[in-house]
Amino acid sequence: MMRVLRRLLAVMLIIVGAVAAGALIPLPLWSQAAEDNGGETRRILVLSNPIHTDIAIPLDADTRAAFAFLERSGVPVAEAGARWMIIGWGGRAFYLETPTWGDLKPMPVFRALTVDSSVLHVDVTGELDEGHPAVTALELGAEEFERLQVFIRQSFAQAPDAVAAIPDAGYGPYDRFFEAKGAFNALIGCNTWTAQALRASGVRTGLWNPLPQTLTFSLKLFN
Template sequence: MRTGIRWLLRIVLLLVFLAACGTFIPRPLIAPVEASSVAATHRILLLSGAIHTDIAIPLDEKTRATFSFLDNPDFPLGHPNAEWLIVGWGGRAFYLETPTWAELKPLPVLRALTIDRSVLHVDLAGHITEPQPAVAAFDVSDDQLARLINFISDSFVRDAGEIAPIPNAGYGEIDRFFEAKGYFNALVGCNTWTAAALRSAGLRTGLWNPLPQSLRLSLSVYN
C-alpha cells in the first residue's frame, strides 16, 4: 500500500515538474528579432476555457478574402456584423460529441486520452469585450498575421484543393467542423496546437503548454 502511494506521489511530482518546465522554459528559447520599424497593426485574441483555447482572427477585407474557402450560405463570412473568425483544433470524438459538459461520454474521453483524429472548429463572432479574464489580446504586424493565417489554413485537410467539412456537425446555427491535419492525444492536444499557431506569428510560448492556464501564463511572461 505504502509503495503504491509513493509511486503515485512520484508520478504527481513528475507531472508538476514537467508542467512547470513546459510553462517557464520559453519556446523558442531565444526571442525572435522583429524589425523595430514594423508596425503592429492587427489585434489577435486568445480565447480560453477550462480546458480549451481558440484563436480569434480579425475580419477585414483581406482576411475575408484569404478565408474565402470557408464562405457559404451556412457560414456567412461576409456578414457585416461578423468581426472575428474563431478557430480551434481538437480531437474528433471529444470535440464533436461534447458540446457541453452535461453531454460528456466515456468513449470520447478515452479517445482524447489515447489518440484520435483531429478536426478544426470555426465560428463567427461579433464584438468581443476586452479586457476580460477569458480573453488575451496580442498586437501583430502584417507579416505576423499572414504567418498565423497560413498556419491555420495549412491545418485543414484538403482533397484536390478542397477543404473537407464534416456533415451535420456544429454546436449552433453557423459554426462548422472540418477535417484537420494531425492526431490528437492528451500530450499533444488543442492547446499545444494553439501554442504552435501563436509561435508561427512570432509570439513566444512555453516549451509545452497542454492546458489553457499554462499557455496564458507563458504568453504573459514572454510577450
C-alpha cells in the same frame, strides 16, 4: 501499499514538474521579434476556458478574402455583422460530441485521453469583450499576422477541390467542423496546437502547453 503510494507520488511530481517546466521554459529560447518600423499591427485574441483555447482573427476585407473558402462550407465570414473568426483544433470525438459539459460521455473522454483524429472548429461572432479574464490580446505585425494565417490554412485537411467540411457537424447556425491534419492525444492537444500557431507567427510561448492556464501564463510571461 507504501511502495505503491510512493510511486504514485513520484509520478504526480514528475507530471507537475513537466507542466511547470513547459510553462517556464520559452520557445524559442530567445526573442525573435521583428524590428518595429512603425508599421500597422493586427490584434488577435486567445480565448480560454478551463480545458481549451481558441484563436480569434479580426475579420476585414483581407481576412475575409483569405478565408473565403470557408464561406462555401457554411461559415459566413463575409457576413457584415461578423467581427471575429474563431478557430480551434481538437480531438474529433470529444469536440464533435461535447458541445456542453452536460453532453459529456465516457467514450469521447477515453478517445481524448488516448489517441484520436483531429478536427478544426470555425465560428464567427460579433464584438468580443477584450477585457474579459479569459481573453488574451496580442499585437502582430503584418508579416507575423500573415504567417499565422498560413499556419491555420495549412492545418485543414484538403479534399480534392476544397477543405473537408464534416457534414451536419456544428454547434449552431454559423459554425462548422472540418477535417484537420495531425493526431490528437492528451499530450499533444488543442492547447499545444494554439501554441504552435502563435509560435509560427513569432509569439513566444512555453515549451509545452497542455493546459490553457499554462499557455496564457507563458504568453504573459514572455510577451
